[in-house]
Amino acid sequence: MFSGTLRILACCSRPTPHVMQQELLNNAWKNQEVDWQQLLTLAEKHGMVLLLAFHLEEAGISVPRGMQRSLTLMLDTQRRLHSIRQNLLARIEGLLAESSIELAVLKGAAVCLQVYPEPWLRPMGDMDLFLTREDACRAHSFLLENGWKMT
Numbered sequence: 210m211f212s213g214t215l216r217i218l219a220c221c222s223r224p225t226p227h228v229m230q231q232e233l234l235n236n237a238w239k240n241q242e243v244d245w246q247q248l249l250t251l252a253e254k255h256g257m258v259l260l261l262a263f264h265l266e267e268a269g270i271s272v273p274r275g276m277q278r279s280l281t282l283m284l285d286t287q288r289r290l291h292s293i294r295q296n297l298l299a300r301i302e303g304l305l306a307e308s309s310i311e312l313a314v315l316k317g318a319a320v321c322l323q324v325y326p327e328p329w330l331r332p333m334g335d336m337d338l339f340l341t342r343e344d345a346c347r348a349h350s351f352l353l354e355n356g357w358k359m360t
Contacts, residue, residue, distance in 0.1 A: 213237055214248045221257060221264040224325045234268050245276050258283055259330045284329075291329035294318070298336060304355055310348050313339040 220234035252261040262280035265272060272280065298318065305312055315338065321331035340348055353359070 213242060214244050214251065217243060217248060218251050218255070218257065218261065221261045224260065224330060226264060226267050226326070231268050234264060235270070238270050245273050249276060249279065256332055259287055259332060263327065263330055287329040287332070291321075294333065294336060301338070301352070304352065305348055308347060308351050310340065310344045310351065312344075312348070315339050
């Protein structure tokens with residue numbers, strides 16, 4: 210049998226809220242003693258902090274003040290990071306388009322726009338871009354010529 214803490218985390222596992230999922234989340238929250246620190250620790254361990262925060266907010270579930278501050282800070286940070294990543298991606302796409310270099314956005318950067326209700330809910334540490342072998346060398350040179358640096 211799952212503890213209330215695990216039940217809440219499980220209810221937050223889908224990117225898109227479902228009516229039944231929100232009902233289960235509300236029931237888990239109302240009927241169980243929640244170990245909020247354990248919930249946050251488990252969410253961090255499984256990369257689910259953003260989904261947890263989003264679903265708790267969507268369901269109108271109040272959490273202890275300290276945890277609310279942490280979740281709000283994490284959500285705000287992810288919103289800002291997503292905005293920065295999108296701006297960088299738009300700049301790269303624009304620069305490469307000037308040289309008729311096409312690229313495809315893969316994995317997280319593409320999935321976040323197609324699957325998640327808010328793109329910043331998809332944690333990302335990088336962006337995966339696909340270029341043809343011929344275009345990769347040209348793109349590398351063109352980006353360096355336009356002020357980008359290798360790290």
